[in-house]
Amino acid sequence: MNTLCLAGGRVLRPDCTVAAADVVVDSDAGRVRAVGEGIAADYDADETLDAEGCLVTPGLVNAHTHAAMTLLRGYADDKPLDSWLREDIWPAEAALEPEDVRAGTELGILEMIRSGTTAFADMYFEVPEVVAAVERSGVRARLGHGVVTVAKDDEDAAADVEESLAVAREFDGAADDRVRTAFMPHSLTTVGEAFLREATAEAREDGIPLHFHANETTDEVDPIVEERDQRPLAYADELGMLTDEDFVAHGVHVTDDEIALLAERGTGVIHCPASNMKLASGIAPVQRMLDAGVTVGVGTDGAASNNDLDLFDELRDAAMLGKLGAEDAAAVPAEAAVTAATAGSADAVGLPGGRIEEGAAADFAVVDLDAPHLAPAHDEVSHLAYAVRGSDVRHTVCDGQVLMRDREVLTLDEERVVETARERAASLAERAE
Numbered sequence: 191m192n193t194l195c196l197a198g199g200r201v202l203r204p205d206c207t208v209a210a211a212d213v214v215v216d217s218d219a220g221r222v223r224a225v226g227e228g229i230a231a232d233y234d235a236d237e238t239l240d241a242e243g244c245l246v247t248p249g250l251v252n253a254h255t256h257a258a259m260t261l262l263r264g265y266a267d268d269k270p271l272d273s274w275l276r277e278d279i280w281p282a283e284a285a286l287e288p289e290d291v292r293a294g295t296e297l298g299i300l301e302m303i304r305s306g307t308t309a310f311a312d313m314y315f316e317v318p319e320v321v322a323a324v325e326r327s328g329v330r331a332r333l334g335h336g337v338v339t340v341a342k343d344d345e346d347a348a349a350d351v352e353e354s355l356a357v358a359r360e361f362d363g364a365a366d367d368r369v370r371t372a373f374m375p376h377s378l379t380t381v382g383e384a385f386l387r388e389a390t391a392e393a394r395e396d397g398i399p400l401h402f403h404a405n406e407t408t409d410e411v412d413p414i415v416e417e418r419d420q421r422p423l424a425y426a427d428e429l430g431m432l433t434d435e436d437f438v439a440h441g442v443h444v445t446d447d448e449i450a451l452l453a454e455r456g457t458g459v460i461h462c463p464a465s466n467m468k469l470a471s472g473i474a475p476v477q478r479m480l481d482a483g484v485t486v487g488v489g490t491d492g493a494a495s496n497n498d499l500d501l502f503d504e505l506r507d508a509a510m511l512g513k514l515g516a517e518d519a520a521a522v523p524a525e526a527a528v529t530a531a532t533a534g535s536a537d538a539v540g541l542p543g544g545r546i547e548e549g550a551a552a553d554f555a556v557v558d559l560d561a562p563h564l565a566p567a568h569d570e571v572s573h574l575a576y577a578v579r580g581s582d583v584r585h586t587v588c589d590g591q592v593l594m595r596d597r598e599v600l601t602l603d604e605e606r607v608v609e610t611a612r613e614r615a616a617s618l619a620e621r622a623e
């Protein structure tokens with residue numbers, strides 16, 4: 191058995207307390223063997239990560255993103271969702287080639303590893319390329335092909351649906367089980383009813399979960415209510431799209447009845463505060479969802495609407511915006527934001543991780559507290575929510591493997607990844623003109 195030890199740090203435990211402890215990992219199994227003060231000496235570790243002066247946290251889980259959209263970072267800003275997608279993003283994405291998705295996803299994963307994210311849920315195109323990037327880089331992910339059927343003829347629409355189901359079947363369990371999949375209809379307004387109904391039934395037969403955008407803007411909610419005299423999530427429920435395996439991105443404009451429905455069905459909601467602010471989509475009622483027992487995760491959404499993939503930034507935004515929305519400074523407190531970005535996200539998307547305890551997945555971010563903006567440290571959970579930045583992460587571990595040691599990423603050639611992404615982004619912008 192190969193043993194990895196994270197030695198000499200302070201560790202965030204699942205109950206949100208912090209205590210001095212070493213973490214001993216079975217790196218072959220990718221599991222935590224033991225957590226305890228001074229236990230490193232009891233194990234003859236093959237590899238040790240110095241965590242002195244650091245806070246060891248579960249690897250963060252970015253529960254909703256479009257990783258390859260790093261190529262479109264800063265490509266189109268300052269517009270609402272509908273015109274941003276239709277006028278800028280979709281035309282650019284129409285020119286995407288598989289190599290672009292590979293390059294953009296690698297850049298996104300590099301950014302995530304550097305900022306302590308060890309798992310993500312992704313909706314995009316060219317899924318085999320995304321799988322390859324996840325496999326090579328060592329992170330975990332729930333992946334899928336986003337389906338849009340509006341403005342397509344029936345044949346193209348059916349092919350898009352079929353591709354999403356096919357890649358979900360083919361790649362589930364890939365990369366040593368670090369890759370899981372889902373069927374990913376883009377949203378309730380961009381995919382037609384018959385397609386949603388039939389494809390959801392097919393996905394269920396194979397035990398494939400669903401991941402889709404829901405209740406993001408009023409522009410998206412109002413037409414559904416007008417046409418069907420039904421709230422979007424009631425409509426989704428009627429189509430069989432809400433189970434405890436499924437998760438929806440955003441959930442900004444949700445009524446109390448819809449929140450109760452999400453809680454009853456066990457469907458996760460992925461809060462994307464920066465994207466919601468930037469596209470002026472609205473403020474999700476995060477505290478109300480938590481109070482109702484909804485599993486809430488945190489996501490950055492794509493880099494074109496954020497504009498980075500730093501989940502520490504995002505969890506601070508979640509805490510801040512949650513208070514503003516509730517008009518209550520006690521809403522979405524530090525513990526709730528930190529839990530949402532770790533255990534909440536992992537549970538919502540159905541990936542292991544999010545907790546440091548015996549037997550848990552060995553996914554960690556080791557945060558260096560030796561920085562002016564982190565002094566003093568009265569309360570480390572407060573720091574995680576309000577003061578830590580992605581660039582404070584010193585080591586990143588996923589599935590028992592060290593992905594970044596002393597700020598050096600070991601699984602990806604950083605310079606090459608950045609350079610390739612720059613080149614592909616420049617040629618994509620030209621092709622999209």
Ligand SMILES: N[C@@H](CCSC[C@H]1O[C@@H](n2cnc3c(=O)[nH]cnc32)[C@H](O)[C@@H]1O)C(=O)O
Pocket residue numbers: 256271275279280283313314315335336337338350376403406465491492495
């Ligand atoms: N096969 C589909 C692609 C869907 S991938 C998922 C899509 O979600 C888009 N997207 C990114 N951020 C958001 C958001 O906040 N709301 C809705 N869609 C988004 C993204 O640009 C991408 O086009 C097609 O033929 O168009």
Ligand SMILES: [Zn+2]
Pocket residue numbers: 254255256403439491492
């Ligand atoms: Zn999205």
